Amino acid sequence: MTDAISHFEQSDEDKERRRQVIEDVLVAFRPQVQEEFRDLIGREVPSPRDALEQLAGTADIDRLLKHRLLIDAFRRTPELERGDLDNPVRDVLDSTMIGDEDARQARVEVAKRVLDQVAAASGDARLQDEHWERWVSGTSALFGFTTHEATFSACDDERMVRKRRRPDGQIVTSRLIVAQFWSDRPPAAFARYINPLNWPACSAFCRGMRPLSPPIELEFGYDCDLEETVRILGRTLTVPLQMAFRNRPDQGRVWTRFNIAPAFFTESVPVNVDTGTVSAEAMPGGPARTLVRATKYLHWNDTQPDFTKLACDFGWSEFMVQMAESCLEGPDTSGTQVAGVGTSVDDAIKRLVDEIATECRDGIGASRPHLEKLIGRFTGPSWDPRWINDLLAIGLLTMDRYGSIASSVRRFADSLQDADDREGR
8 A cells, every 4th residue: 555654653642542443433333342341431432423534534544444444334334324424434435545636536436336335245244355355356446455455354253162271271162363464575574563572562452562571582583471461442451471483594484472371370361261373474376475364262251241252353453454554664673672681591490490380280270170070970879981081181181281391391492592691501
C-alpha cells in the first residue's frame, strides 16, 4: 500500500485511543458482546454510525484493518438498515483512498458497490476468507493491494483443541486461533515483528513485555520469561510466558515459541493455556516468498466472561496487521536487549533449578487424582479393570514432565556457550 504508518514512539494515550476506536467498531455491531461484557467495557459504546465515523477519522489505523473492520461490520448489519450507514461507510472508504477529491469520490462509489455485493454474499455474518477474497478481486484496481494485504487471512478461532493446562496438566478444550499472510519480503525482514520484545511498540492491545528473569542469550536468539500485559475492553490482563526467539542461521525461518512460564504461574493468571508460535518462513511454491503465521491456543481460567472468544477479532488480527504494515522499519532489535541484562552461569543454573523443581512439583500434583482413582478401583465395592487407564495417564504425565525437563537442560547447555563468565567453569 502507500507509505506504512509508523506506530513506534506513540504514547500510551495514542495507543489507547486507537484501541478504543477499533473496539468501538467491533462492539457497536455486536449486541451480544455489549450485553455480555457491559460491566467491563467501562464506557458508553457509540452507535454503529458514530463508530464508523470515528474509524474514518482515525488516520493511524492502517487501510488493511479499516477494510476488514468495515466489511465485517456491514455484513453484520441487517439488510434493511444498511442504507442508513451509506455515508459513514463512504467516509471510511474515502479515508483509505489517495489522489484528489474528485478522483477519490469516483473510486469510492466503485468500492461501495463492491462492498454492497460482499455484504450480501451468502455465508456466516462474520468476515470470512471468501469475503475478503471477493473484496480484493473486486477492488484491487482501486487500491493496488500489496501481497500481504491480498493474502491476509485472519482470524480463524472456531476450532477447539484439547491441550494441557497449567499447572496440573489436565486436558482442557482450548481455543485455537490462527492468522497468516504471505509476503514478498524474506523471512529475516520480519525479525522485528517476530521478536516479542517489540510487540508492545506495534500493537495497540499489547501494553508490555516485562522481563521476569535474565535472558539466556544464544547464538541465534534468546530464551526469556516475560510478563505480557494486554488491554482489552477496559480490562488489563497479564500472563507470564516462556519466550524462545530464534533466527535460523540460513535466514530461512524466524520464529518465537511461547508457553505459560510455570515458575511464575499463580491462580491470578487469567488463562491456564496460552501457547503457540509466531513465525516467518520461506515457503517455495506458495503465492509469495514468505509465509508469516501466528498460532495461539487459549483456555480461560476465570469466572468472568471468556475473553478468549474475543482474542481473534479484538487483538490478534490487529496485532498481525500492525506488525505487517508498520514494524518492518526502524532499528533492528532482533537481539535480546532486555534492559541491558546479560546472562551468567549462576543465572542459568538458578533458572534450570527453578524449572526442574516446578516441573516435578506440578507433576506430583497432576498425578494425584489419577493415583486416587487407580487405588479406588481396587478398594471399591467391585474390581474395576479401568485401572490401566489411570496408570497410562500417570505415565503420560511423567513423559511430558521429563520432556519439559529435557528441554530445560538443553537450554541450559546452550546458555553455557554464551555465558559471560563461562571461562574457568
